[in-house]
Amino acid sequence: MTKPIRVTVWNEGRHEKKSPEVAKVYPRGIHGAIAEGLRKCPDLEVVKTATLDEDAEHGLPEEVLAKTDVLTWWGHMAHKDVSDAVVDRVQKHVLEGMGLIVLHSGHYSKPFRRLMGTGCGLKWREAAEQERLWVVRPGHPIVEGLGEYLELAHTEMYGEFFDVPQPDELIFISWFEGGDVFRSGCCWDRGKGKVFYFRPGHETFPIYYDAAVVRVLQNACRWAARPVGSPFSLAAPNVKVPLNPIPKKA
Amino acid sequence: MTKPIRVTVWNEGRHEKKSPEVAKVYPRGIHGAIAEGLRKCPDLEVVKTATLDEDAEHGLPEEVLAKTDVLTWWGHMAHKDVSDAVVDRVQKHVLEGMGLIVLHSGHYSKPFRRLMGTGCGLKWREAAEQERLWVVRPGHPIVEGLGEYLELAHTEMYGEFFDVPQPDELIFISWFEGGDVFRSGCCWDRGKGKVFYFRPGHETFPIYYDAAVVRVLQNACRWAARPVGSPFSLAAPNVKVPLNPIPKKA
Amino acid sequence: MTKPIRVTVWNEGRHEKKSPEVAKVYPRGIHGAIAEGLRKCPDLEVVKTATLDEDAEHGLPEEVLAKTDVLTWWGHMAHKDVSDAVVDRVQKHVLEGMGLIVLHSGHYSKPFRRLMGTGCGLKWREAAEQERLWVVRPGHPIVEGLGEYLELAHTEMYGEFFDVPQPDELIFISWFEGGDVFRSGCCWDRGKGKVFYFRPGHETFPIYYDAAVVRVLQNACRWAARPVGSPFSLAAPNVKVPLNPIPKKA
């Protein structure tokens, strides 16, 4: 039997503490809601939820990432409080194969910006707009079980230009009531690892309880899971190698 | 001084003859309107406009394509009447470096489907909807001089899923009033040639007189122009080659 | 328990009948050797091997493709004898999600050329050269369990320029003794389906018994398998749709 995919769910976790409105929507934290959705699948194991203020390493010490196949990341108001040492560690693990799923306002988090190399800015507006996320890659593992689009009734708008490298695979494009579009589901490879950015989610809209959003997160964990069995290492950045012996032919 | 880019503008040309409504919008034909927009630029030379019923080769004999740097293609109701020999010729010239700009309903034309390898289907609806084409590749030659988006007041809607290979470069995403999105400006390389699909344009909406649309067409011709000076040939498909002599070192 | 992936192994099958030399290397046919390698994995089920001369449909009637998750294709001397109706059917099934693995001289087969839209030509030379296939996408499912490169002692050389669209994912690059390189493992999406081209294989070299080559084929079948559970259909190419009702908000 295949081992379950080990997921660590990270959340900044400050909105929930500061705002009663957010705490009401997410009484177990945004991380709690995301973990709950993933735990419905026996092939996914949430090994840990972690938050910014858990400890000096934000709950992400080396030993946690070493046994994490996929890390999900939600942050918003405190990106700057994430320590550079933890960002270095997350980047290193992604390059060695750990999957990273970056959610909503995580577009401006330090790990995402580090891995993209661009500004990662965008337009935004809070007007509780209707959003439709259209599938533009219908055969992709991330959209298994979904229809042609996801519909969300009240969302914060994110608009183009989204300053990221052109995605290796573009999965969703959002339509917003107010006249904007957004590349809402984007995949990139970095080293041996996979990165998925998924737009939906806001601290005061109950997005992470939506069945289709939950399904996307489950699918994305499967897609992004650390490759099993590849012995290839990227540990040493620049390796001096001897002349490659061309084997003698029989 | 650099020689001007030689453009051939192709149009099916049947709507204009059959429908007084279309003839009123495009009295010189859709090809006439497109050619007019390109002729405003001294670096672009419209060497020919051609239509389906011009002759047995639809005005695109070998000698025309041999001196065409960029071919623009508009077709709709008579895709099936385009001869396979002409499709073969267009494909051959694209692979050898000719640019191809496919417009609106040309998404379902034979040359485009041949070069894509996919079904090229999409959703559509005629409800004179508002369309916004958002720029998602702001440094690309095709968007020079444009703002963040193009606005068109009345358009036919095209919606996803658009069954094409993921574009090498995605330039525009359209937003439609009725809740749809579309990848409206897409670039692909094929052989030594470039292909650009651009969505706007309809036989009864005066899209090809819009200044921003005209600007996109001008820019696209410059981007897609046949490479100058590359002696590389793709003429022979499978070439048996001798052992490549590794030069003696000094 | 997950159902096994259903693989159909197709082989032209003429070399084996005409040449005693080939028959000696592949006594059960090239298809037999490939099927043998796949059958070692319990999660892969070779539902059928088929050859060009099996019947008028080359062993690939609609009912076979309808229950095929992945089709592998080997052809060389008789590409032109493959019926266009079968090519249409293979293309349709790929667009609807069937995986297609094209091997070696299959680069010039009708289904591959149809799906690429380009000439698909290359350089070649038969000099029993040493080949090394370097992994350039180390986190990809197709290279699971492999090292940094595969080594083959005697191969037919294939050289650039390989006239295909730039791969969506480039997995292997080959080095040849005589001074050539080749993009030897290339992935493309077409509709809902995946296409993988893998260079190694020749009728007189026992390539398909090589353990690393077999491993690549097994991995590729898993990667290319028809998506499970996505209800999305591409059946109708151009669909007229009504105005999308935007749901009323609560």
Place this chain on the structure above:
Amino acid sequence: MTKPIRVTVWNEGRHEKKSPEVAKVYPRGIHGAIAEGLRKCPDLEVVKTATLDEDAEHGLPEEVLAKTDVLTWWGHMAHKDVSDAVVDRVQKHVLEGMGLIVLHSGHYSKPFRRLMGTGCGLKWREAAEQERLWVVRPGHPIVEGLGEYLELAHTEMYGEFFDVPQPDELIFISWFEGGDVFRSGCCWDRGKGKVFYFRPGHETFPIYYDAAVVRVLQNACRWAARPVGSPFSLAAPNVKVPLNPIPKKA
């Protein structure tokens, strides 16, 4: 008449000072040799050459980058001495449209690693090996005027895996005598800017005098030049926008 493209040539410049061997190959510095090659073209204007030790800003203050269309970068032994403020500035200008051409050991420079988001490591070996750079994108502006490959008699080897994001456009693949391959010419978009990595070049091999290498650098400057006339700005990373007024229809 079009204005010339303004190029700034940056070189670490330490090898030349420390090693008589290097100074003999490059008496005017590596930057001097590169500038010399670019100055042969009237459409290219080398506005400045700059080196690490020129001043506290390594010769790259804001006012220099503000009037630079393309920056070329060569560094090797002193990547760590490049100030982070200069790296920030280079990144900002690339995102706003400045082209960046990174040469040889510049693969491990701070600006390149910043823009890639990956480790940027590779294999290497100094054995004065024969190298062939095969063109795999024959219609690309960077290969104008070149043949099927470039040949260099004595080079330092760089081998895969090269830990960069898959290039948006792969232009050259190198073959090395000792059995290695390398993605030697790679293009990426970042924001409005273009990045080209080109492998050849070494402090003790006279690579930058080679006519074909010089031609590549000239072509690359033209390809990477800052877009003219696009008023689009990426200056503000996250912009709160009002509801987009949908224009009233006539």
